[in-house]
Amino acid sequence: MASFEYNENKQRVLFGPHSLSKLPSELARLGCSKPLILTTPTKTSYVDDIATLLNGQIAGSFTRVTMHTPADVTEDALKHCQSVDADCLVSIGGGSAVGLGKALFVRTGLPHVCVPTTYAGSEMTPIVGQTENRVKTTHVDPKAIPAVVIYDVILTLTLPPKMSATSGLNAMAHAVEALYAQDGNPIASMFAIRGIQALASSLPRIVQNNDDVDARSDALLGAWFSGKCLAGVSVSLHHKLCHVLGGTFNLPHAETHAIILPHALAYLAPSIPDAMRVLAENIPNSGGNAVDGLNRLLSTLGITYSLKDLGMNEEDIDVAVATLLKKPFWSPRPLDGNLLRELLRRAWEGKPAQVAE
Template sequence: MEAFVYNSNPARVMFGSGSSKQLPDELKRINKSKPLLLSTPQQISQAEDVGKILNGQFAGLFSDATMHTPTDVTERACAYANSTGADSVVSIGGGSTIGLGKAISTRTGLYHITLPTTYAGSEVTPILGETAEGRKETRSDTSILPGTVIYDVDLTLTLPVSLTATSGVNAIAHAVEALYAQNGNPIINLLAQEGVRALAASLAQLIKDPHSKEARTSAQYGAWLCGTCLGNVGMSLHHKLCHTLGGSFNLPHAETHTIVLPHALAYNAPKIPDALKKLADVLPDSNGDAVHGLNVLLGKLNVKRGLKELGMKEEDIDKAADIAVSKPYWNPRKVERDAVRELIRRAWAGEDAKADL
């Protein structure tokens, strides 16, 4: 076995049906009593339900969390937190709300408790992507990591089928890139494989039976593991492309990850044979071919396969390619503009991924 370095991010995780009811006790444990609740406009009712668990004992509710964490929204949220005298933040939602909670916490020092309602996985990472003036920048710092994560499967039972699928594939993407990360290690590889196995199986089941509590619990478990991978090793082409596409063209986060993932894997395929085997071993119907396995899984999930379906224009393909190669970053295969452009074109068109770039 080759030498490696393994870092584990400190995090307190509470997992299980009904665990959100432990929020008042968790606040007492950290000696906080005036949390600011965060949500998107679409999830106000879930945030209000959390407020009921707290018997109305919270500083306020900020419900303008927005995709890609725009800095102007964060500034308004920080000002509101200050005006209410909040001593902590509680985010209820997916990546948009969790991202806002991270942005507030790292700027103010307020303790962050998060209750994920999707499978984004960002709740267990010290990574924050923020958008300003049409560009999304990502940074990593221990102050960004939420202090407590409460995984209550009951909060995911009403997650729409379409978002269930794309949110889950978004989580799978974290594990896929972890399998060939420059600073990967055997521990993360185990977490990545188990996370993909749990999510791939449960997502296929949830398309048929979206109310299956057992399948949703398994998906939440898989998302936790995949998110942990994202938080412990570096990402490469796939995540860089998705940040480019999302931040610059305002494309939805999870759907973009879902479309790009098999194409980014196919691009890197010639340089990552070991990772491809590990992934193929845990993807149903892969027949030993990880790229094929992802294509099959996405077909089962009935998700959108083309960026044009998300509103991206064909004339934006060249701009996206230019942005994607404008800053150097590590990737197992050299990042070449023409090949990346073709990758983006295929993703735009909704073609099946092929390892022939």
Template sequence: MQPFTYNANPARILFGAGRLSELGAELQRLGAKRALIITTPQQRATGAALMAQLGELAGAVFDGATMHTPTDVTAVALAALQAQRCDALVAIGGGSTIGLAKALALRTGLPQIAIPTTYAGSEVTPILGETADGVKKTQRSSSLLPQVVIYDVDQTLSLPSAMSASSGLNAMAHAVEALYARDANPIISLMAEEGIAALARSLPVVVKQPGNAGARSDAQYGAWLCGTCLGAVGMALHHKLCHVLGGSFDLPHAETHAIVLPHAIAYNAAVAPEPMARLGRALGGTKAPWTHMHAMLGSLGLPTALRDIGMPEHGLQRALDLVLSDSYWNPRPMEAEPLRQLLRHAYEGAAPTLD
């Protein structure tokens, strides 16, 4: 066996139906007295319900979280946090709310509790992507990690089918890139394969039967594993592309990841035969992994083309320039013409190719 290094990120995980009821006890365990509850505008009612549940442990609700963690939104949230004298952060939602909590924790050092309602995986990663002036920048720091994550399947039952599917494929992308990461290791590869398999078998059921708690729990389990992979090893081309596309053109995060993933897999396939074998095994199909993933978009009712989620055609060249302007490790070197073709195919919704 090849030598490897494995770093485990600390986290307290509460997994199971109904475990949101333990939120107050977890805040007390952290020594918190006034929590800032973070939601999106669409989740105001959820924030209000948590306020009622926590009683005097709740300081205020900030319901302005949005995609890609814009720094101007973080500034507004920070002012609200300070005005209400809150000493802990509770994020309930997907990557937008959890990203904002991380940004606030980075600036204040306050403890966080994350309650994911999607399959994004951000809750178990020491990674933050922030957007300013149309550019998204990513950083890693152990101070970004939530101290507690509550995976309560009941909080995912109302997640719409399309959002469930795109969020699940976004999670899969973390594990796919972990398989061929520069610092890949046997432990993370095992988790990646298991996480991909859990999502591959559960997402079709979730889409057809959104109220199926068993499938939802399986998907949440897979998302946790995939997010843990993202938090433990570095990423590659797929994440670079999606950060550029999302941060520069304000594309929806999960859908962007879902559309780009098959093309990024195909780009790296020739130089990563063992990871491709693992991926194929996890997907459980007979097709090539990139073909299988592209077909999953259609079978799950998701868009296959970047143009269908708001990508302007004139932005393709700018996206390519941004990807090439910043050194970013990938198992296959970043080559302008193949990447131009990749972006064109993803824009049009064409099948991924190995060129």
């Protein structure tokens, strides 16, 4: 077997229905008593829920969590955190809330407990993102992985079916890229395969029955496994392109990842035959072709194929390609501007992904 390195980080994970009830004991274990609660403007009820759970013992809340972690929002959150003298951070919500928690941890060193209510997987990664002047950048800080993750499946039951589907495909993208990562290894591949299996089987069940607790538990587990992939290996075309689309045009994160997933895979397919075989074996209804399998999965889940539907303009295609190529990155297939424009044009028009030879 080829040599490889695998680095694990200290993190405590609580998984199961009603596991949020263990938050008080987890904060006590960390020696914390004044958490700052981080969430989005649409999820302020979580602040009340946590305050009740903690008998009102919170430092305060910051409810202006914003997609793609804008630098000015992070600075405002930092000032608020310092003004209320918080001794820890509790992020509750999707990847944006977790992302802000990680950004604040880097600046303050305060323990971070996160409670994911979507399938983003950010809670498992050391990746810290920021958007400034329409440019999204990321860096890796191994210490930024949250100290505690609470996966309470009951909290995901209010996530609408379409949002569940796009969030799950966002998580699946982490696993798909792990199978052909430059620094891939058998451990990451094991997480990837298990994550893909769990998400590909659970998401259609969730769309059919939003209250299927077993399906939602499987999806959370799949998100956990997929997040571990993103924590353990580097990313390539899919994530780099989605960062450009999200940071430059402010396209919604999960929906963009869902649309781009089969297209990025189709672009790379000729150069990653082994990964394509593994994917075809683990994505239902692939018929031996992983790209076709992903196209069918998007159709089954009722997800739009079109970046135009997300608000992207046609003239943005050239801007996106030029921005992507400004900062070279490793790709299993060389980056060709013309082929990338064709990839984005198909995604913009809403056409199914097609392997580019």
